[in-house]
Amino acid sequence: MRRALFDHQVSAMQMLRASLGSGHRRPMLQAPTGFGKTLLAAAIVEGAMNKGNRVVFCVSAVSLINQTVEAFWYDGIRDVGVIQAAHPMTDWSRPVQVASVQTLQRRKLLEADVVVIDEAHNMFDFYRRWMADEDWQKVPFIGLSATPWARGLGKHFDDLIIAATTQELIDKGFLSKFRVFAPSHPDLSGVKTVAGDYDEGQLAEAMDRGTLTADIVQTWLERGEGRPTLCFGVDRAHARKLQDRFEAAGVPTGYIDANTPTDEREAIRKRFHAGEIKVVCNVGCLTTGIDWDVRCIILARPTKSEMLYVQIIGRGLRIADGKDDCLILDHSDTTLKLGFVTDIHHEALDDGKPKKSSAGDRPERDEPLPKECPKCAFLKPARVHVCPNCGFAPERQSTIECAPGELVELASKGRAKKKPEATMDEKISFYAQLKGHALNRGYAPGWAYFAYVEKFGVRPRDARFDDVKPQQPGLTVANWIRSYNIRRSMGRKFAARGAA
Ligand SMILES: [Zn+2]
Known part of the structure; x- marks a missing residue:
């Protein structure tokens, strides 16, 4: 029956x-x-x-x-x-x-x-x-x-x-809640995009840096609570290296990929559930391991694919006795760029046509992105001020000096005034000027991207952003950058004070 x-x-x-x-x-x-x-x-x-x-x-x-x-x-x-x-x-x-x-x-x-x-x-x-x-x-x-x-x-x-x-x-209790931390940020500046996602070879190289790998292991030791953990690497060599690093730190660690024979996979599953293996490093194991009791996900595989991202996080959302939530240690910046998995929605199937967001038939997604707590790296939902994880509250900015023409003006209570929506052309121009500024100053790659997200609350995702050439910033953008940098440096100062 x-x-x-x-x-x-x-x-x-x-x-x-x-x-x-x-x-x-x-x-x-x-x-x-x-x-x-x-x-x-x-x-x-x-x-x-x-x-x-x-x-x-x-x-x-x-x-x-x-x-x-x-x-x-x-x-x-x-x-x-x-x-x-x-x-x-x-x-x-x-x-x-x-x-x-x-x-x-x-x-x-x-x-x-x-x-x-x-x-x-x-x-x-x-x-x-x-x-x-x-x-x-x-x-x-x-x-x-x-x-x-x-x-x-x-x-x-x-x-x-x-x-x-x-x-x-999640609300009905069929899936587990989750908490996300972004303990480190990879440098993906040299990584090309192929067919909608990062070039795998270049990505493996970018993620296979000593400091990043060390941080992945260190973070898990400090925050992983010894939870049964699936760690997603870029490719086999990368996942193997992560396994070696965990082993070297005294953490019993397994490894699986698509070619792992069924009996070996089953043996690893048993040892994982018995607690003999704490971490299983893997590459692309999405259709298997679905019934595993996973309580922590390490995301060491950056992706632009919402499908891959949602499938990876999904491996940790299964409910189980004694499981309050899934801990997600995101070393890939994916949550910061795509939002939480619960933010990802599409009202209709993709029709395969080139996206024309300015024509309004496929607008940019406008859910605001998560923000990182400067003190504990917890990713807070947008508009949440006090960190639900550590209680840290970044000091609100009272007044920022603004030149005439400045688009964002913070009200005294820290609430941004409602502005008329910028047009797509204005946004692209703004992005081009951010890139120009980054180029002038030799800023880290990704600076313009995150500055754009801070400015508009959405990612520069439209295809038209892909080929934007850097431009000399005009007065309006230059002023916005100044206030942005002030806010950021204050955030860091408060973070340092909070941590002391
Ligand atoms: Zn915090």
Whole structure:
């Protein structure tokens, strides 16, 4: 018998039915970590079977087939065949077929009345061709994903169903709370962006610096509370080096990557849960280790990908007995640049078109970014003044001398006055002048980026910012920079005093 559905799963089923009922044939269901996606999938399959429909359930790797079959079995769905060479459960007469995309793409398409695609943010070419095939236009393809934000996904799916957000699941107790610290800031100035994320080779080099690695280990020793910890590295060599550094500091540490054999992985999991291994360094282990009791995440892998970021943090949000929260030690600046994982929302699937934020069809995200407590490096939600972690309250600025034309003026109570929104051209010009100032003064890379964030409360994310050339700052920007630097140096002074 299938387990009973939770309210958010019932509502997901209702929204899915409504979507199909209104004519959509390619709905995408967003089910964050903690949603109970397996049970939801079982309910979808069961619903189709009850109508006499044949279902093909597609997974993104051969290694996921058996666990999917087991999960269905557990929920009473046992009339299942598997499409995989020499699999003992091969039986095409069964109403539910579980298959990996790798196996399917080598075969003739079989018949189905409903297709479910798990991890559907991975848009394999085969899926594209299959979904575009004339003969399959009336057959519903239901996508399931925790992070359906891949570029161009909206060209293949026609509806986005958001049944619950990560924040809602935390509020309801289905996911653990979390706290984020940003103990060190990497220098990513020389790292190029390739296909939307950092170039991996250059990133590994940038992150593989002695001081940074030492700080990662030191921070964990000081703040990690000995918690069972997953540490995400850039590539194998980097994750191995982190493992060596932890070991050298006397911390029993494991290592896994995509090539770790199942039995070795299982042995590490057991030792991890027994407390014999404290930290497991890994690279890209996102579909495995989902059921591990992880209470601390070390993010040593900077990313521009919201999908990767949310998947990594998701590994730590599973609830467990005696777990109050997940501690996130973010050495990658990712939280400062992308916001908390609970801030990441998209109202619609990406249509693959170039972004034209000035035209207003895809505006910059405007959730304010977290701020770092200057005393303890805790990342506070925007607008939170007193640090919830250490109680430190940066002194509010009473008056900042402003030249005429200054855009931001702090009121005496420290509240910024409401300003008319700057246009995209004004923002780009401002950013160009910040870059010019940084160039003149030889400031650290990233200075202009963070100054921009401070100024506008959002990241310079639009594609138009990528090619902005440095410009000589004019009076307005120069004055703003002066007040910004004053605020920053005061922040540091207070921080030093607070720490003393
Ligand atoms: Zn603090």
